[in-house]
Amino acid sequence: MMRALSLALCLVAAPALAADDAEHWLKRLHEAAHKLDYDGTFVYQRSGQVDTLRITHQVTARGERERLVTLSGPAREIVRDELGIRCYLSDSGQPSIVSETEAGTRFPSLLPARTRELAQHYRFQLGKSDRVAGHRTRIILIEPRDAFRYGYRLWADERTGLLLRASLLNESGQPMEEVMFTQVAIGGRIPDSAVRPGTPEPASKTVVAGKTDATGPVATVSDPPPGFTLLSRHARLQADGKLPMTQLVYSDGLSSVSVFVGKSGSPQTAATSRLGAMHVRHAVVGDHQVTVLGDVPAATVERMAASVTITKP
Amino acid sequence: MTNNENLSALVDGETNDLERARMLSAMRSDPALAATWERYHLIGMAVRQELAATGTANVADRVASALAGEPVPARVWGRAAKIASGMAIAASVAGLALFNLGQFTSPTPTLTAQAGKPAATLGTDRSATTPPALGALLVHHQQVAPANGVQGMIPYARLVGQEGARE
Numbered sequence: 001m002m003r004a005l006s007l008a009l010c011l012v013a014a015p016a017l018a019a020d021d022a023e024h025w026l027k028r029l030h031e032a033a034h035k036l037d038y039d040g041t042f043v044y045q046r047s048g049q050v051d052t053l054r055i056t057h058q059v060t061a062r063g064e065r066e067r068l069v070t071l072s073g074p075a076r077e078i079v080r081d082e083l084g085i086r087c088y089l090s091d092s093g094q095p096s097i098v099s100e101t102e103a104g105t106r107f108p109s110l111l112p113a114r115t116r117e118l119a120q121h122y123r124f125q126l127g128k129s130d131r132v133a134g135h136r137t138r139i140i141l142i143e144p145r146d147a148f149r150y151g152y153r154l155w156a157d158e159r160t161g162l163l164l165r166a167s168l169l170n171e172s173g174q175p176m177e178e179v180m181f182t183q184v185a186i187g188g189r190i191p192d193s194a195v196r197p198g199t200p201e202p203a204s205k206t207v208v209a210g211k212t213d214a215t216g217p218v219a220t221v222s223d224p225p226p227g228f229t230l231l232s233r234h235a236r237l238q239a240d241g242k243l244p245m246t247q248l249v250y251s252d253g254l255s256s257v258s259v260f261v262g263k264s265g266s267p268q269t270a271a272t273s274r275l276g277a278m279h280v281r282h283a284v285v286g287d288h289q290v291t292v293l294g295d296v297p298a299a300t301v302e303r304m305a306a307s308v309t310i311t312k313p
Numbered sequence: 314m315t316n317n318e319n320l321s322a323l324v325d326g327e328t329n330d331l332e333r334a335r336m337l338s339a340m341r342s343d344p345a346l347a348a349t350w351e352r353y354h355l356i357g358m359a360v361r362q363e364l365a366a367t368g369t370a371n372v373a374d375r376v377a378s379a380l381a382g383e384p385v386p387a388r389v390w391g392r393a394a395k396i397a398s399g400m401a402i403a404a405s406v407a408g409l410a411l412f413n414l415g416q417f418t419s420p421t422p423t424l425t426a427q428a429g430k431p432a433a434t435l436g437t438d439r440s441a442t443t444p445p446a447l448g449a450l451l452v453h454h455q456q457v458a459p460a461n462g463v464q465g466m467i468p469y470a471r472l473v474g475q476e477g478a479r480e
Binding site: 085087089206234236239247249256258260278280291293294 | 452454
């Protein structure tokens with residue numbers, strides 16, 4: 001009770017961040033995540049389940065390299081570098097996924113111009129100071145203004161801006177997913193060997209081609225929730241490796257949703273499912289299969305799936 | 314005290330050394346007693362976990378009825394017993410395992426097998442093994458969705474943290 005009260009007082013007392021402050025913090029978080037070398041252990045919690053993972057991030061003239069290894073549960077790892085993303089899931093009975101980076105694409109980032117629009121859909125508040133993994137952090141609260149997006153509570157390292165703890169909050173402000181460093185070394189040299197895959201090349205793997213010459217259907221979402229605008233369009237191949245599909249990426253500046261549209265090779269049904277905080281909507285539009293996914297409430301993926309219009313099959 | 318009362322006391326750490334030694338030796342020769350002890354432990358853990366999360370206490374009934382109706386694979390008990398001696402944080406895993414026993418004992422469900430159920434009843438992602446096709450879509454999404462640093466490691470943690478293969 002006392003805690004709830006003091007939290008409420010703190011929220012009332014905390015000055016709402018001006019757009020400039022919000023922009024400053026988001027920029028700082030973003031830059032720190034992409035420009036700093038760090039190596040640490042974090043816990044990942046969702047649905048009452050906890051796992052420990054290690055992340056190593058290296059920045060060189062070549063670009064960024066990142067390696068994520070599970071320390072609890074099945075041994076799995078993800079390596080992300082200039083070649084693409086490799087997910088080694090071999091122990092799981094699922095084939096590993098190798099995804100090639102599209103030539104010439106950089107990791108996309110938040111466009112500064114869009115940060116101002118964010119204030120229309122989210123409220124920003126600067127919270128208290130807190131300590132995470134022995135570092136002094138500042139809490140940043142991001143509250144959605146409607147039910148089409150989730151909120152965030154972020155702990156940014158005061159010294160470097162690196163995100164040390166993050167909670168994805170549901171409609172009632174309860175954490176759905178949370179990551180938190182328990183130990184992290186920021187700066188210092190990361191050897192190349194620390195960001196190379198430790199898993200032998202798997203016998204069975206799914207290769208996800210970054211780019212295809214095949215053209216998928218031309219489609220658009222005619223009635224996305226407020227603030228979600230089309231960011232990019234990509235030609236992809238479906239899992240069978242033959243049928244083309246189109247990926248449309250919509251974003252409100254913080255939350256992103258991908259819409260995949262392709263001629264379906266097999267009969268499909270409409271359904272909504274959930275993976276942690278991510279909602280996935282499968283829908284059928286004519287003889288096309290539509291899959292909409294993102295870290296957004298079910299209402300958002302359902303509304304987007306319902307308004308997919310295919311202009312050229 | 315009946316054996317069950319003794320067990321309950323043992324689970325709650327309310328026995329003296331002599332009683333504890335006697336109960337542990339009795340459990341070695343009586344598998345039914347050992348099974349009951351494990352059940353008590355699981356219920357205790359599930360209730361503690363749920364109490365912390367929701368503040369309600371009717372979970373014990375749900376656990377008990379789930380246990381009554383479910384054939385429980387030995388490996389679940391083995392793991393649960395191991396967790397029982399572990400940290401409190403691990404209790405949540407056992408609690409979830411309990412609620413998902415049906416899924417553990419049936420062939421691994423996929424997202425498509427769950428079609429038609431509203432998302433709210435899907436429970437945890439523990440049971441939702443990602444079919445390779447969806448895995449590829451997740452990777453596509455991850456690769457081009459704006460990486461604004463706000464979610465930190467969550468999206469990647471989700472890719473490797475998928476459940477279904479933990480058993």
